[in-house]
Amino acid sequence: MIKYNAEDVEVPLNTSMSTSASNVAWSYQSRFNQRWTGNSVKSAVVDVTPGKTQSFNLDGVTINVKVPAEDSGTIGMIFGDPCIHPDPKWCKYANLFQVKDTLHRVINGLSQHDALDYWMINGDLFYDQSGSISQEFMKGLSLTAQARLSSVTLGNHDYWVDGNAGAQSSKDSFGNGHMQFYAQDTVASKTDERNPFDFSKSADRSEITDIKNAFWYNKIGNVAFIGFSNAYSWSASLPHFQEACSWAGNAKPALLIMIGHWNYKGDGCPSGMTDADVYNRVKSLSGCQGIPFKYIEGHKHCNANLGDGALLGANGFEDGDSSCHGAFAIPIIDTRNKHVKLWYFELAAHERRSGNFDAIVSCLESRGLDACLHYATTWWDQSLDADFNITDGQGSLLV
Numbered sequence: 097m098i099k100y101n102a103e104d105v106e107v108p109l110n111t112s113m114s115t116s117a118s119n120v121a122w123s124y125q126s127r128f129n130q131r132w133t134g135n136s137v138k139s140a141v142v143d144v145t146p147g148k149t150q151s152f153n154l155d156g157v158t159i160n161v162k163v164p165a166e167d168s169g170t171i172g173m174i175f176g177d178p179c180i181h182p183d184p185k186w187c188k189y190a191n192l193f194q195v196k197d198t199l200h201r202v203i204n205g206l207s208q209h210d211a212l213d214y215w216m217i218n219g220d221l222f223y224d225q226s227g228s229i230s231q232e233f234m235k236g237l238s239l240t241a242q243a244r245l246s247s248v249t250l251g252n253h254d255y256w257v258d259g260n261a262g263a264q265s266s267k268d269s270f271g272n273g274h275m276q277f278y279a280q281d282t283v284a285s286k287t288d289e290r291n292p293f294d295f296s297k298s299a300d301r302s303e304i305t306d307i308k309n310a311f312w313y314n315k316i317g318n319v320a321f322i323g324f325s326n327a328y329s330w331s332a333s334l335p336h337f338q339e340a341c342s343w344a345g346n347a348k349p350a351l352l353i354m355i356g357h358w359n360y361k362g363d364g365c366p367s368g369m370t371d372a373d374v375y376n377r378v379k380s381l382s383g384c385q386g387i388p389f390k391y392i393e394g395h396k397h398c399n400a401n402l403g404d405g406a407l408l409g410a411n412g413f414e415d416g417d418s419s420c421h422g423a424f425a426i427p428i429i430d431t432r433n434k435h436v437k438l439w440y441f442e443l444a445a446h447e448r449r450s451g452n453f454d455a456i457v458s459c460l461e462s463r464g465l466d467a468c469l470h471y472a473t474t475w476w477d478q479s480l481d482a483d484f485n486i487t488d489g490q491g492s493l494l495v
Contacts, residue, residue, distance in 0.1 A: 116151065117151035117152055117153040117158045118142070118150070118151065118152050118153065119152075119153045120140050120142060120152050120153060120154050121140060122138040122139065122140050123139065123140045123141065123289045123290050124137070124138065124139045124140070124289065124290055124291065124292055125137070125138040125139075128272075128273065128276045128277075129272070129276070129293070129295050130272045130273075130295065130298070130299045130300070131227075131269045131270070131272040131273035131276075131299050132226065132227035132269065132272075132273030132276065132277060134227070135227055135231075135273075135276070135277065137276050137277075137279050138154075138155075139279050139289070139292055140289070141281075141289045144161060144163050145163075146163045146164060146165045146166050146168075147162075147163075147164065147165030147166075147168065148162065149161070149162040150162070157239075159239060159242070159243040160240075160243060161243050162210075163245065163316070164213050164316055164317035165317065166317070167317065167318045167349075167350065168317045168318060169317060169318055169430070169431045169432030169433060169434075170213040170214065170316055170317035170318065170319055170429075170430075170431050170432070171206075171211055171212055171213050171428060171429070171430050171431075171432070171465060172212070172213055172214040172215065172216065172316070172319075172428070172429045173202070173203065173206070173212060173214075173215045173216070173426065173427065173428055173429070174215070174216045174217075174218055174355065174392050174408060174427060174429060175199070175216075175217060175218070175408055175411055175426075175427060176217060176218035176219050176220060176251070176357065176392075176393075176394025176395075176408050176409045176411065177219065177220040177251070177394045177395070177397055177409040177410070177411050177412075177413050178195060178199065178217065178220075178221075178222055178233075178411035178412060179195065179222065179223055179411065179412040179413045180195050180196035180222060180229065180232070180233060180412065181222075181223075181229060182412075185414070186413055186414055187223070187412055187413055187414075188412075188413075188414045188422075189412045189413070189414070189422060189424065189444070189447070190412040192444075192447070192449065193412060193424040193443065193444050193449065195411055195412040195424070196232075196233065196236065197236075198424075198426075198443070198457055199233075199411075200233075200236040200237060201457055201460075201461045202426055202457060202460050202461060203215055203237060203241045203244075204237060204238045204240070204241045204461070205460055205461030205462060205464070206460060206461075206464060206465060207238065207240045207241040207243075207244050208238065208240055208241075209463070209464030209465075210464075211464035211465040211466070212241075212244055212465075213244065213245060213316060213317065214244055214245040214246060214247070214316055215241075215244060215245075215246050216246060216247045216248065216249075216321075216323075216355065217248045217249075218248075218249050218251075218355050218356065218357055218392050218393065218394045218408065218409075219248070219249050219250060219251025219252075219253075219254065219325075219356070219357030219358075219394050219395065220251035220252070220253040220254060220357065220394065220395070220409075220413075221248055221250075221251070221253075221254055221274055221278070223253050223257060223413075224254075224257075224269075224273075224274075225257040225265075225267055225268065225269065226267075226273075227273050227277055230274075230277050230278075245316055246278075247278075247280055247312065247314075247321070247323055247355075248274070248278045248280070248323075249310070249323045249324065249325060249355050249356060249357055250271050250274060250275070250305075250310050250325040250327070250357065251325075251357035251358070251394065251395060252327070252357070252358065252363040252364045252365070252395070254269060254271055254274045255268065255269065255270050255271050255304050255305075255327060255364060256268045256270070256364070257269075259363050259364075260362075260363045260364050261302070261364060264302060266300075268299075268302075269299070270297075270299040270302065270303060270304045270305060271304050271305035271309065271310060271325075271327075272295075272299045272305050275293065275305055275309040275310065276293060279292065279293075280312050280323075281312060281314065282308060282309055282310065282311055282312040283308045283311050283312065283336055283339070284306065284308035284309045293309060294306040294308045294309055304327060307325070307328045307332050307333065307336070308336075310324065310325035310327070310328070311323065311324050311325070311333070311336045311340075313340040313343060313344070315347050315349055317431065318349055318350040318351065318431055318480070319349055319350065319351045319352075319353060319429075319431050320344050320347055320349035320351070320352045320353070320387075321352075321353050321354075321355060322337070322340045322341075322344070322352070322353075322354045322355070322378070323354075323355045323356075324336070324337070324354070324355075324356055324374070325356070325357065326356050326357055326358040326364075326365045326366075326369045326370065326371065326374070327358075327364045327365065327366075327369075328366075328369070329366050329369070330366075330368050330369060330374075330377070333369070333374070337374075337377075337378050337381060337384075338381060338382070338383075340383075340384075341378065341381040341382060341383035341384035341385075342382065342383045343383070344383050344384055344387060345382065345383030345384070345387075346383075349387065350388065350431065350434070350436075350480040351387070351388050351389075351390065351431055351436050351480055352384060352387045352388065352389045352390070353389075353390050353391065353392060353429070354371075354374070354375055354378060354389070354390070354391040354392070355391070355392045356371040356374060356391070356392070356393055357371070357393065357394050357395050358370055358371060358393070358395045359371055359372070359393040359394065359395045359396050359407055359409070360395065360396070363395070370393075371391055371392075371393035371405070372391075372393075372402075372405075374391075375389075375391040375404065375405065388436070388478065388480060389404070390404060390405055390406075390436070390476070391404065391405035391406075392405060392406055392408055393405060393406075393407050393408075393409070394407065394408060394409035395409055396409050396415060396417070397409050397410050397411075397413040397414065397415035397421065397423075398410050398415050398417060398419075398420035398421065398423060399420070399423050399425055399427070399440075400420065401438070401440070401475040401476070406427065406438060406475060406476075408425075408427050410422075410423035410424055410425065411424060412424070418446075421446070421447070422444065422445065422446050422447030422448070423442075423444060423445050423446070424442075424443045424444040424449075425440055425441055425442045425443055425444075426440075426441040426443065426456070426457075426460065427439070427440055427441075427475075428441070428465060428472075429476075430465070431480065434479065434480050434481040435477065435478065435479055435480060435481075436476055436477075436478050436480055437474055437475075437476055437477050438474070438475040438476040439465075439469060439472040439473075439474065439475075440472055440473045440474070440475045441456050441460070441468075441471055441472050442473065443456060443457070452471055455471070456468065456471045459471065
């Protein structure tokens with residue numbers, strides 16, 4: 097999903113941009129329902145040609161969109177649990193690590209150098225109860241960065257700002273404000289693009305948003321993604337995973353990445369629904385079985401290479417685990433050259449900025465990715481060129 101703020105208009109430098117822009121006719125436009133009702137959302141499904149830059153006119157604002165060519169290698173950034181409003185107890189490192197400014201500089205810079213195809217946030221979207229913090233972050237992104245493909249998954253603080261249903265407030269979003277602000281091509285939207293959200297659950301009755309608003313899947317270049325929320329039971333989630341795996345079996349990606357949030361149960365995550373639990377179940381489902389498969393998790397405010405996956409939850413928030421707290425990094429997933437590599441640019445560890453902090457950020461901002469790889473540690477390095485078997489599956493496809 098492409099997102100932009102009309103107030104933040106700039107002309108992106110892109111030598112391959114088209115000379116004319118297609119006017120977008122909105123298929124859905126409405127004020128937010130149930131939560132964050134001071135905002136409005138407009139959406140439409142448009143046709144693009146993978147590998148080609150195309151211009152779209154959105155109510156007078158021109159954006160230039162380039163979706164990677166089918167099965168081409170991609171560069172993406174996934175991070176979780178970002179906090180940008182400091183406090184002395186929880187969001188302890190927002191100022192020390194300049195989290196907001198650093199993320200803006202890196203995402204804007206990589207986008208400007210055409211070295212970023214997508215960016216995603218795997219839950220706990222700025223610990224935002226009213227929508228104002230999400231707006232603040234989006235306004236700091238250039239129009240070029242806002243036109244990159246982006247997605248989010250919902251974490252516990254996106255349903256209940258204090259982290260779980262036992263501490264809920266009547267002002268909590270219960271996922272409603274978030275799923276409208278970060279409007280995505282979820283399974284709720286596949287039946288009718290004129291009605292992209294399912295409002296059957298009532299936030300006023302303290303019901304979390306319907307699972308269909310929190311589950312999505314897509315393919316970017318040679319990578320397929322399945323995004324989900326761990327807040328729902330396995331029985332409620334299984335039909336959607338079966339559908340997504342059936343689609344993946346037909347899409348035949350070189351790599352499949354599953355993105356959730358909770359790395360341990362509790363705080364709204366039922367038993368058997370942690371990221372590792374779900375990963376071990378999904379990898380054996382028809383269609384997903386046999387595809388090189390990784391997963392990304394957050395919730396714990398640490399970073400760790402898990403082999404089959406990665407914990408990427410250290411973005412300004414305190415964890416309390418002295419073995420890993422006070423960390424910060426730029427993680428880049430690179431599937432070019434028939435390999436998947438997770439480049440880990442460490443900016444801080446154990447409450448201390450690294451000696452290369454400024455050099456790394458400046459390099460990524462001003463020179464793109466490839467010129468800065470000497471600063472990175474390689475977490476994943478797996479060939480995507482080997483033959484593998486994909487089992488056939490049945491199910492409807494999300495178009």
